[in-house]
Amino acid sequence: MTIAGALRTHLTRLACALAMLAAAGAASAQPVTVTDVLGRTVSLPGPAKRIVLAQGRQLNALGLLHPEPLSLLAGWGADHQRQNPDAYARYRSRFPGIDAIPTVGDGATEAGFSLEKTVALAPDLVILSGSLAGTRHGSGDLVLRLEAVGIKVAVVDFYLKPLTDTVPSLRILGKLIGREQQAEDFIRFYEDRLGRIARRLEGARRPSVFIHAHAGGPECCSTPGRGTFDDFITAAGGSNMSAPLLPGATGQISLEQLISSDPEVYVATGGTHMARLGGLVLGLGVPRETAAAGFAKLLAQPGISTLSAVRNRRATAMWQLFNDTPLHVVAIEALAKWIHPERFADLDPAATLAEAARFSAIPLDGTLWLDAPASGQAPARP
Template identity: 70%
Template sequence: MMLDRRSLILGGLSLPVLPAMAAAPVVATDVLGRTVKLAAPAKRIVLAQGRQLNALGLIHPDPVSILAGWGSDLERQNPDGLARYRARFPAINALSLVGDGGTAAGFSLEKAIALGPDLVVVSKSLAGTRRGPGDLVEKLEAAGIPVAVVDFFLEPLRDTVPSLRALGILTGQQEQAEKLIAFYEERMRRIAGRVADAKRPSVFIHAHAGGYDCCMTAGQGTFNEFIQAAGGRNIAAAMLPGATGQIGLEQLIGADPDVYIATGGTHLAKLGGLVLGLGVSETDAAASFAKLLGTPSLKMLSAIEKRRAFGFWHLFNDTPLHVVAIEVLAKWLHPERFADIDPAATLAEGARFSAIPLDGTLWIAAAPKP
C-alpha cells in the first residue's frame, strides 16, 4: 500500500533530512580579463584601497558588513565621506587596516593575508606596482586568496561598467549592480548623443586649484576622459604623458583655453584653495571660488575674464558617479545642447544607490560680472 508523506508524519515515522543546498559558486571577469571564482558570494573582503568603498557602497546596502579589512587611504582622501560611513555603520571603526593602499609601499601584503579574506579587491594601478603587472595579484593567489582587479580611475570610461559588474557578482549584489549600470549607461549615451557633432572648446583642468603652485593638471586618463566625453578638448593632453602633472603658468597663458575648470575638495580648506565636497555649503564654496578666480595670474586668462570658469569636486575622479561630473561638464561646454538637463536631478537619482548621503556643494560656476 502506498503511503503519502503526510501519513508517514502522522504515523510518527520520520523522513530522512536532506542536506541544505550549498551556495552556488560565483564567477566574474575583472578588468584585466581574469576569471575570478568564489565558492560563494564574498563575506570577508579586503579592500586594498579604502577608496573602493565609493563603489561598493553603491551596490551593497551595508558594505561594511562584508569587509574584513581595508586600506587607510580613505581617511586621507575623503574624510567627509568616511565620517558619513562611520555615522551610519559604526562597525567600520573595528575594521583591520592593511596600510595605505593609495601607494605601492603603503599596502601590506602580509596584513592582508593574515586576515584570511575570501576576496581581495585591488585597483588596476596598485595591481601593477610590485615588480611588474600582476605580481601583487600572483602573490595573493599563491597564498590561496582570490583577487579581483577593478578600476574607476585610470580608464574610467572603459573600466567602470566591468568593475561594477564584477563587484556585483562577487558580492551577491548583481541585481543592484545591473540597475546602477543601466543608470550609468543611459546617462552616458545621452551625453554622447548630444555632443557627437559639436565643436569642441579647449579646456584647462586646474587640479587641486589654489592649494599648490600653478598648475597641476590632467594629462591622460581620468579627467581627460571626462572632458572628451563631455565634448571638449583638454589642452594638457598633448603636454603630459601621464595621468597628471605640472605645466607652467606661461604654458597655460599661452594656450589661453576657452574654458577654465578647477577641481577642489575639503583637503584644500587649510591651504586656501577651492573648497567643494560633501557637507560644504554653497556660501563657503562660493567664497573660495571667488578667491581663486581673483588670483592675479589666473585673471590673465580670457576664460576667467569672460566668466567661462567653473569648478567641480576633485573626488569625482574615483567613483562610478563620475557620470554626474561628465554631465555637468557637458552642460558647461555646450549649454545650448543641455538646456533641459539638470545634473542635480541626475545626482539625486544616483544618490539613491548610495549607502551614505551625498549632500554638499559638488560643483560651481563663476558668478556673472557685476
C-alpha cells in the same frame, strides 16, 4: 481538527520553511566566476563575505551596490579616511564601527601594502585597483604575491580608464558580492545618462578645456593628462588642453603655460583635503557659501584672473573626488553644460545626483560643483 492533526500540519509547514531556507542558502553559496579588468578569471565558492579593499577608496563603488558595504570588509587601505574625509564622516555617522576595520597599508602604493596583515585577516577576496595591480607579471607583482599565498584577487578600476572600465568593474563587483541586479540597475542609469550626452554631441566642435586639479594650493598647476578627467572632458564634448603636454595620467604645468594656452573653459577642482592648504573646498557636507567664497578667491588670483574663461564667465569648479567613483556621470553632465551650454540647457546634473543617491549607502548632500559666477558677481579682489 484534532490536536494530532494540527501538530502534523505545523510540522509540515516547519519542514517546508526549513527546506526553503536551505535552498536559499544553497543558492547563495553557488560558485561565482568573473573575468576582471585585466582579463583574469577569478572563481569563488560563493559571494565574498570577507573582502580586503587594498585601496579604501573602492568603497565609493561598493557603497553604490550594497546598503551596508562595511559589513563585507575584513580590512582596507588607509587612504579613504585621508583622501575622502567628507565621505568617511558620513560612513562613520551611519556605521560607527568603521574605525575598527583593520588597515592593510596606505592604499597609495604597492610598497605601502602589507601582505602580512592581509594574510592574517584571512579574507576570501582582495580587491585591487588597476593602479595597484599594474600589468607586470614578474615576482614583484602584487597579484602574484597574493595568489602565491592562496588569496583570491580581483582587479577593478574607476580611475585610470573610467569610460572603459567602470561598467565592467561594476558588473564584476556585483557578481562577486551577490548584488548583480543592483549593479545592472546602476549600469542602466549610468549608460542612459552618458548615451543622452553622446547623442547630442554629434557634429559638435570641441572647445579647449583646462582642469586645474587641487586648485588654490601653494603650487600651480596640477592637471590631468590621459585618462581620469581627460576621459570626462572627451565624453562631455571638449578637448583637454593638457593631454598633449603630459606623458602620464597627471602632471604639472606652469602658470605661464596656462596663461599662454588660454583655454576656452577653465574648471577648478577641490575637496575638503584642500582646506588645510587654503585651497578650493568642495565636497559632501560643504555649504555652498563656503565653496563659493573659496572659488571667488581662486578666480581673483594673479594669472588666473587674466584668463579669457574667467572674463567670459566660463570658469567653473567641481569635486576632485569625482575622479575615482562611478558618480563621475554627474561630473560629465556638469562638464557638458559648461562646454556646450547651447546643446545642454535642459540638462540637470542635480537631478542626476538625486537619482544616484537612491543607490548610495550614504547621503550625497553638499556642494560638488559650482557653475560660473553670474553676471555682476565678479570675484572680489584679495
